[in-house]
Amino acid sequence: MSDGERVVRGALPVGRLVGDFLGSSVGAKVIMALTGVVLWSFLIGHLVGNLQIFQAPDAINGYAVFLHTVGHGAALWLVRAALLGCLLAHIAMGMRLTALNRAARPIAYAKKKRLRTTPAALWMAASGVLLFMFLAFHLAHFTIGLVDPSSFGLKDAEGQMDVYKMVWIAFKNPVVVVTYVVAQFFVLSHLMHGTASLWQSIGVNHGVWTPVLSGVGKAIALFIFVGNLAIPVVILIAWGKP
Amino acid sequence: MSTQKNMNLTLQVWRQKSKRDAGGFKTYQAKNISPDQSFLEMLDVVNEDLIAKGEEPIAFDHDCREGICGMCSLFINGAPHGGFPGTTTCQLHMRHFKDGDEITIEPWRAKPFPVLKDLIVDRTSFDRLVQAGGYISVNTGGAPDANAVPIPKKDADLAMDAASCIGCGACVAACPNASAMLFVSAKISQLRHLPQGEAERKKRALNMLNRADQEGFGSCRNHFECEAACPKDIPRRVMAEAYRDYIEASALREE
Numbered sequence: 001m002s003d004g005e006r007v008v009r010g011a012l013p014v015g016r017l018v019g020d021f022l023g024s025s026v027g028a029k030v031i032m033a034l035t036g037v038v039l040w041s042f043l044i045g046h047l048v049g050n051l052q053i054f055q056a057p058d059a060i061n062g063y064a065v066f067l068h069t070v071g072h073g074a075a076l077w078l079v080r081a082a083l084l085g086c087l088l089a090h091i092a093m094g095m096r097l098t099a100l101n102r103a104a105r106p107i108a109y110a111k112k113k114r115l116r117t118t119p120a121a122l123w124m125a126a127s128g129v130l131l132f133m134f135l136a137f138h139l140a141h142f143t144i145g146l147v148d149p150s151s152f153g154l155k156d157a158e159g160q161m162d163v164y165k166m167v168w169i170a171f172k173n174p175v176v177v178v179t180y181v182v183a184q185f186f187v188l189s190h191l192m193h194g195t196a197s198l199w200q201s202i203g204v205n206h207g208v209w210t211p212v213l214s215g216v217g218k219a220i221a222l223f224i225f226v227g228n229l230a231i232p233v234v235i236l237i238a239w240g241k242p
Numbered sequence: 243m244s245t246q247k248n249m250n251l252t253l254q255v256w257r258q259k260s261k262r263d264a265g266g267f268k269t270y271q272a273k274n275i276s277p278d279q280s281f282l283e284m285l286d287v288v289n290e291d292l293i294a295k296g297e298e299p300i301a302f303d304h305d306c307r308e309g310i311c312g313m314c315s316l317f318i319n320g321a322p323h324g325g326f327p328g329t330t331t332c333q334l335h336m337r338h339f340k341d342g343d344e345i346t347i348e349p350w351r352a353k354p355f356p357v358l359k360d361l362i363v364d365r366t367s368f369d370r371l372v373q374a375g376g377y378i379s380v381n382t383g384g385a386p387d388a389n390a391v392p393i394p395k396k397d398a399d400l401a402m403d404a405a406s407c408i409g410c411g412a413c414v415a416a417c418p419n420a421s422a423m424l425f426v427s428a429k430i431s432q433l434r435h436l437p438q439g440e441a442e443r444k445k446r447a448l449n450m451l452n453r454a455d456q457e458g459f460g461s462c463r464n465h466f467e468c469e470a471a472c473p474k475d476i477p478r479r480v481m482a483e484a485y486r487d488y489i490e491a492s493a494l495r496e497e
């Protein structure tokens with residue numbers, strides 16, 4: 001069997017091995033699955049942390065201080081860098097595969113039925129792009145403070161950063177709430193396919209366990225959806241505070 | 243014999259003179275079609291008509307007409323082979339249609355499957371995929387005794403599931419990304435479960451899957467349209483096995 005013809009060639013042997021794998025469509029798939037798992041785990045952690053908004057202001061403000069100070073502030077940046085790396089790899093592979101796949105069928109069918117796939121699976125690229133746009137807005141809003149600078153960088157009575165107040169002010173604005181609610185549908189759609197299909201991508205297919213794992217994935221996706229929706233919606237309809 | 247009456251149908255058929263011709267749909271009437279005819283027999287009737295009128299008959303691939311050769315390849319009403327479970331076009335009977343139905347017939351659509359004429363596509367890219375590793379290397383010599391290598395029933399069954407692939411290409415045709423993953427993986431799976439195929443397992447996955455990329459097939463995104471469209475019910479499991487071999491081969495490659 002000739003072992004010739006590689007898809008990508010690098011100069012160094014190691015570079016070539018890695019390059020071959022990343023350059024192949026199976027490699028791209030594996031990278032998308034693995035980086036997807038990291039990003040998905042982040043969404044779970046993000047939500048669980050944020051649910052502290054429903055406790056006294058001290059809880060989430062203290063949590064924010066903890067995130068910013070743990071490991072002398074280095075941990076936060078390490079995690080951010082890792083997430084950014086995963087995000088960029090995920091997007092790069094997704095874009096490459098999408099382009100290849102478009103090219104693989106230059107002439108479309110006049111009539112095409114959907115047999116077994118789901119709308120969520122067919123809209124992965126679209127939901128991914130929309131998610132990315134939302135992410136940019138979300139970071140500009142709560143991480144960088146560009147959207148509403150007046151509510152950003154507030155301090156509470158103890159001199160801690162007042163995340164609690166910032167979030168409450170943000171979600172008293174119906175326009176902002178609608179943006180977040182709509183975005184959650186893209187998150188749900190993207191996760192519904194991603195979490196169910198990642199096992200297959202890394203070569204795990206078991207008659208019993210794969211459906212169970214996929215089911216658990218979808219359940220977690222729903223939990224993320226409901227939890228993320230709850231924050232803006234509850235704040236919008238709650239009276240009074242802060 | 244079915245009790246259903248004969249029917250008249252309207253066909254929208256893709257006609258294309260040659261590889262370079264742009265092609266387009268043409269409308270034909272299929273008259274007095276028996277529900278007991280197969281889809282290909284229905285087209286034979288239409289072609290008889292066209293020949294009588296001095297027109298060029300519709301070109302389509304077929305050979306065995308009993309669901310074993312994999313030649314027939316029509317995209318019928320939005321699905322390969324019509325989208326009926328476990329059915330090739332040649333085994334699709336007209337009783338699935340009703341009088342007055344309009345049926346759209348297209349060729350497989352994929353860059354590595356260029357249309358040669360009308361509904362016939364060139365599937366030699368599949369041959370090249372098999373050449374890339376869909377075999378075992380055996381030196382010539384006396385034929386080994388049957389049963390000289392005992393194979394557990396479970397492994398034989400797994401291999402046979404995959405070996406039932408007839409190479410029709412419906413998986414590619416159905417895939418939103420025109421990926422050949424189900425076909426390639428069927429070959430990989432068929433051999434990997436047998437001791438004769440084990441020796442070249444990793445190399446085979448590497449070479450065949452890389453070849454699929456080079457041929458211009460799309461990449462799998464786990465839609466599983468292939469599995470639904472496959473007339474031989476090749477399961478998605480075979481693709482996971484192929485990925486596993488590919489990952490292992492990539493991680494352990496000694497060069």
Ligand code: SF4
Nearest residue numbers: 407408410411413472
């Ligand atoms: S896997 Fe199924 S659909 Fe694909 S070529 Fe083989 S028999 Fe045809």
Ligand code: FES
Nearest residue numbers: 307311312314332
């Ligand atoms: S003609 Fe042989 S499988 Fe249909």
